[in-house]
Amino acid sequence: MIRFRTVSILATAAAVASMGPTAASAQDVLKIGFAGALTGYLAPYDQPTQQGLELAIDEINKAGGIDGKIKIELTTRDVRSETAQSAVVAQELVDMGINVMIAPCDVDPAVAVGQIAQAANIPTIAPCASTPTLPGIAGPFTFANYTADNLQGTVLADFALEQGYKNALILISRDTPYTEKLPLYFKQVFEAKGGQVPATLEFKMGQQDFSAEVTRIKELNPAPDVIMTAAYEPDFPAFIKQLRSSGINTPVLGSDGIDSPTTLALGEIAEGVVFTNAGFPSEGGPLAKFNAAFTAHFGEEPTSVYPATAYDVIKSIEAAVKATGGNLDGQALRDAIDNLENVPVATGTLTYKGRERVPLRVVALNRIVAGEKTHVADVTPKAADVPAP
Amino acid sequence: MAVSTYLAPDAAKSAGLLCAIVAVPALAIGIAFTGPLVTTTTNFLVMLTAVLALGMFSGNSGILSFGHCAFMALGAQISATLTISPALKKSAFPLLPEMILQSQFGLPAALLVTMLLVGVIAYVIGKVICRLEGSSASIATLGLLIIVESLIVAAQGYTRGNQAVYGVPKLTSLPVALVLALLAIVVARLFRDSRPGLLLRASRDNAPAAASIGIDVATQRLHAWVLSAMVAAMSGAMMAHFLTVFSPKQFYFDLTFAIIAMLVVGGMMSVSGAVLGALVVTLMVEVLRRLENGFALGPVSVPQIFGLTQIGLSVAILLTLYKRREGLLAFAELNPLKRAKPAPSDRMPERAPPARLEIADLRKAYGGVVAVDRVSFALRAGEILGLIGPNGSGKTTLLGCIAGTHTPNGGSVLLDGKPIEGQSPDRIARLGVGRTFQTVRLFANLTCLENVVAALTERHPHWSRQQLEAEAQRLLDELNIGDLWSQSAGTLAYGQQRRLEIARALAIDPKFMLLDEPAAGMNDAESEDLLQILGWLVDQRGLGLLIVDHDLKLIMRLCPRIIVLNKGQLIAEGSPTEIQGDASVQQAYLGRRHGVEQAPPQTITMRA
Numbered sequence: 001m002i003r004f005r006t007v008s009i010l011a012t013a014a015a016v017a018s019m020g021p022t023a024a025s026a027q028d029v030l031k032i033g034f035a036g037a038l039t040g041y042l043a044p045y046d047q048p049t050q051q052g053l054e055l056a057i058d059e060i061n062k063a064g065g066i067d068g069k070i071k072i073e074l075t076t077r078d079v080r081s082e083t084a085q086s087a088v089v090a091q092e093l094v095d096m097g098i099n100v101m102i103a104p105c106d107v108d109p110a111v112a113v114g115q116i117a118q119a120a121n122i123p124t125i126a127p128c129a130s131t132p133t134l135p136g137i138a139g140p141f142t143f144a145n146y147t148a149d150n151l152q153g154t155v156l157a158d159f160a161l162e163q164g165y166k167n168a169l170i171l172i173s174r175d176t177p178y179t180e181k182l183p184l185y186f187k188q189v190f191e192a193k194g195g196q197v198p199a200t201l202e203f204k205m206g207q208q209d210f211s212a213e214v215t216r217i218k219e220l221n222p223a224p225d226v227i228m229t230a231a232y233e234p235d236f237p238a239f240i241k242q243l244r245s246s247g248i249n250t251p252v253l254g255s256d257g258i259d260s261p262t263t264l265a266l267g268e269i270a271e272g273v274v275f276t277n278a279g280f281p282s283e284g285g286p287l288a289k290f291n292a293a294f295t296a297h298f299g300e301e302p303t304s305v306y307p308a309t310a311y312d313v314i315k316s317i318e319a320a321v322k323a324t325g326g327n328l329d330g331q332a333l334r335d336a337i338d339n340l341e342n343v344p345v346a347t348g349t350l351t352y353k354g355r356e357r358v359p360l361r362v363v364a365l366n367r368i369v370a371g372e373k374t375h376v377a378d379v380t381p382k383a384a385d386v387p388a389p
Numbered sequence: 390m391a392v393s394t395y396l397a398p399d400a401a402k403s404a405g406l407l408c409a410i411v412a413v414p415a416l417a418i419g420i421a422f423t424g425p426l427v428t429t430t431t432n433f434l435v436m437l438t439a440v441l442a443l444g445m446f447s448g449n450s451g452i453l454s455f456g457h458c459a460f461m462a463l464g465a466q467i468s469a470t471l472t473i474s475p476a477l478k479k480s481a482f483p484l485l486p487e488m489i490l491q492s493q494f495g496l497p498a499a500l501l502v503t504m505l506l507v508g509v510i511a512y513v514i515g516k517v518i519c520r521l522e523g524s525s526a527s528i529a530t531l532g533l534l535i536i537v538e539s540l541i542v543a544a545q546g547y548t549r550g551n552q553a554v555y556g557v558p559k560l561t562s563l564p565v566a567l568v569l570a571l572l573a574i575v576v577a578r579l580f581r582d583s584r585p586g587l588l589l590r591a592s593r594d595n596a597p598a599a600a601s602i603g604i605d606v607a608t609q610r611l612h613a614w615v616l617s618a619m620v621a622a623m624s625g626a627m628m629a630h631f632l633t634v635f636s637p638k639q640f641y642f643d644l645t646f647a648i649i650a651m652l653v654v655g656g657m658m659s660v661s662g663a664v665l666g667a668l669v670v671t672l673m674v675e676v677l678r679r680l681e682n683g684f685a686l687g688p689v690s691v692p693q694i695f696g697l698t699q700i701g702l703s704v705a706i707l708l709t710l711y712k713r714r715e716g717l718l719a720f721a722e723l724n725p726l727k728r729a730k731p732a733p734s735d736r737m738p739e740r741a742p743p744a745r746l747e748i749a750d751l752r753k754a755y756g757g758v759v760a761v762d763r764v765s766f767a768l769r770a771g772e773i774l775g776l777i778g779p780n781g782s783g784k785t786t787l788l789g790c791i792a793g794t795h796t797p798n799g800g801s802v803l804l805d806g807k808p809i810e811g812q813s814p815d816r817i818a819r820l821g822v823g824r825t826f827q828t829v830r831l832f833a834n835l836t837c838l839e840n841v842v843a844a845l846t847e848r849h850p851h852w853s854r855q856q857l858e859a860e861a862q863r864l865l866d867e868l869n870i871g872d873l874w875s876q877s878a879g880t881l882a883y884g885q886q887r888r889l890e891i892a893r894a895l896a897i898d899p900k901f902m903l904l905d906e907p908a909a910g911m912n913d914a915e916s917e918d919l920l921q922i923l924g925w926l927v928d929q930r931g932l933g934l935l936i937v938d939h940d941l942k943l944i945m946r947l948c949p950r951i952i953v954l955n956k957g958q959l960i961a962e963g964s965p966t967e968i969q970g971d972a973s974v975q976q977a978y979l980g981r982r983h984g985v986e987q988a989p990p991q992t993i994t995m996r997a
Binding site: 038039040041076077078080081082083084085087088089091092094095107108111112115131133137174175176177180 | 429628
């Protein structure tokens with residue numbers, strides 16, 4: 001049956017193609033498949049992603065489609081946060097004849113999805129996986145989108161050096177690539193530019209008790225000028241509470257994992273913490289505009305940055321389709337995405353050209369002041385400074 | 390032939406049927422379709438293999454393992470290391486020795502090496518885990534899962550640490566997965582009815598009774614543990630070569646629970662249950678997954694609802710636990726044919742050789758409480774000795790000290806002059822001292838025939854299956870329960886259970902038998918019947934019997950010689966008439982009312 005259906009789709013496609021460009025243009029539809037983890041441990045990332053995709057597609061279609069003619073059709077299927085299921089769903093979406101694939105929010109399922117799409121010459125974009133090695137693993141048709149770990153590490157290192165810090169301590173956990181590699185990227189850039197990272201401390205995620213680490217920090221001679229970590233809930237709050245209550249006032253740098261209401265609710269303890277994320281909604285800026293549009297569409301404010309980064313994915317695809325002049329062929333689309341430069345998106349701008357499919361994009365620096373997130377700067381790091389994944 | 394001891398012919402047929410149930414649709418899908426359905430089927434076959442592996446240990450031993458995903462993780466890790474191209478290996482696992490970095494294996498060789506390595510690892514771990522009982526064993530397996538995951542993450546350089554292992558060659562196609570899954574079915578099904586499988590299931594149903602017929606429970610568990618770990622490693626490797634990318638967290642709690650859910654729904658105790666569970670859960674997930682995308686029900690159109698799959702699966706598990714706690718198939722196996730009752734052997738039971746069981750100065754104390762106090766007596770083969778005494782006089786403890794379930798604090802138990810006290814119950818059973826229990830302890834989920842075969846196979850390891858079954862049938866016939874051969878022991882009437890327990894105890898060809906209240910709970914007709922059997926045991930088989938009972942009438946009729954225990958001490962010995970006339974016995978039994986003044990001064994309190 002399925003074979004029969006495939007044949008009939010091919011026949012239809014051939015018939016449509018033979019009608020020539022003018023006849024087809026009115027009918028043109030860009031089919032996007034989202035193999036998303038709408039349930040399971042990735043749901044907190046992929047559900048907001050789904051909202052961002054919907055919003056972007058809705059806006060484009062209301063305006064008549066890409067270039068005013070190509071409408072976008074989104075098909076979402078749940079992969080339940082399982083890698084095996086991701087492979088099954090990806091194959092189903094490919095068989096439905098999608099033009100672009102959007103992958104789940106973690107490396108393993110994203111690679112599984114990317115490889116299957118690649119076999120059918122369909123480009124894949126991973127909206128929120130931040131591991132910069134992902135496109136390299138999955139192959140030449142897979143693109144990252146989110147602020148990669150090495151970008152954040154670079155921006156944080158640059159910021160630390162700018163502040164005059166010479167001697168940094170990093171706190172890592174080998175439990176996830178994010179909590180391990182991001183601080184190591186920081187260290188790489190920091191040391192390359194003349195800083196020193198004499199001490200690396202390790203923690204176990206969920207350990208709660210950081211007294212051993214805090215004691216080590218106290219004993220360090222010379223004392224570090226700055227502490228950098230990619231720890232997040234519940235480890236980051238536990239760590240910083242114990243650090244501050246032992247009287248250590250060394251500045252702390254963090255990454256987008258702590259961009260949550262919990263961190264802001266820490267009050268006095270978190271005062272002065274600087275962290276990176278994908279964007280800050282400055283008044284009149286693109287992210288503020290996006291947030292307003294999101295609130296108008298869904299009746300509630302976005303609770304994370306993932307709707308915005310998902311919106312960015314659709315904007316990249318839109319730009320790529322414009323670049324091909326409406327050619328939806330997989331190879332053409334892939335090449336077009338790979339050559340995108342300074343695409344205006346919800347979180348700033350985005351460049352794929354020359355980036356090995358890991359985009360160079362704006363990284364926002366935020367500082368916590370009196371329980372509020374304040375904007376420090378938007379930084380696009382120099383491509384040459386960003387360490388290889 | 391040695392092999393026939395291990396392979397049951399019905400099991401082979403049943404395995405064939407199960408293979409057909411899995412293979413026919415899988416092949417049909419493989420031939421007729423391409424795309425997602427093939428992927429789903431392949432994934433099903435990989436999961437099925439994992440479920441079978443878990444069932445092989447947990448189903449047969451009754452100990453739920455949370456640790457099998459650890460073996461899957463090791464399987465995936467090892468097989469990936471062996472098959473990834475040398476170029477990629479150098480960057481992924483820089484710390485590995487040059488020899489491994491340079492080599493690249495094909496699937497069969499990789500699987501073989503993986504399974505052997507994991508088998509060795511499982512053996513070492515199993516040495517510890519298989520000695521634990523029930524929930525402490527389960528908790529230990531949970532610890533195993535966590536430790537192995539942490540080790541794989543920590544061994545970065547040899548592994549990829551917490552990061553995804555990628556570039557694993559895609560070697561698990563549908564035909565490969567099918568062949569391996571069928572192999573797992575055959576191994577699991579044959580193992581269940583093999584000698585070690587039967588002994589393990591016996592110990593699952595009742596560990597003390599298993600020891601009483603000479604089964605070394607820990608060793609039997611270890612066999613199943615190693616075998617199931619090897620199959621689990623195979624399924625882990627299959628999964629790695631199916632997904633081509635995996636990280637340690639893939640083989641953690643989520644997968645553990647997915648596998649356990651399949652096993653629970655189908656029925657943990659049988660191979661058919663494992664197959665059915667994997668099938669039902671997969672089918673249900675596939676149906677729900679399609680409904681999840683929205684559907685029209687007449688005029689009502691239902692929108693896309695994500696999470697329906699999970700909800701449906703959870704409801705299915707709850708319903709199973711609520712309606713059929715043992716799973717859809719419980720203990721049943723699919724058998725293509727109803728088998729015929731085996732013909733009883735015409736083996737003439739040999740009379741037990743002359744032997745002597747001597748108890749000298751035996752003592753057992755619990756802290757300051759002395760339950761058995763320097764008891765000495767002797768029992769010859771061909772003799773019936775009655776042991777009576779009021780409640781709490783230490784009779785059962787004394788029996789336990791002889792059978793090895795209790796370790797005496799002093800004195801000796803001599804079997805033909807050789808000391809046996811303090812040895813494990815299964816060893817004492819193998820030396821020729823059988824027993825029955827105060828409360829019947831049968832292997833409730835095994836058939837009557839299997840109950841006896843389990844005992845025979847310990848005694849006659851070189852007999853063929855046919856010989857074992859014929860002899861078991863003969864024993865059942867002798868105890869007048871031959872027609873019940875195919876019934877589960879748990880379904881028998883009380884009197885029949887007592888007989889089966891005796892048949893099972895006889896199967897190890899004991900020289901002596903310790904019977905703890907054999908007539909307890911029997912009506913008059915049943916105990917009359919029992920008397921006949923016991924008399925026959927002594928006359929025909931020449932066994933020495935030590936019978937403990939409250940039924941004084943029965944003891945007086947049956948036993949030419951009686952010993953009386955009171956407060957741990959032997960207070961009288963003699964013929965029924967002598968015992969009846971003994972003042973101290975009367976006092977012990979009736980003391981509270983009649984002999985308070987004459988009672989000897991009490992120095993210690995007793996507890997049996």
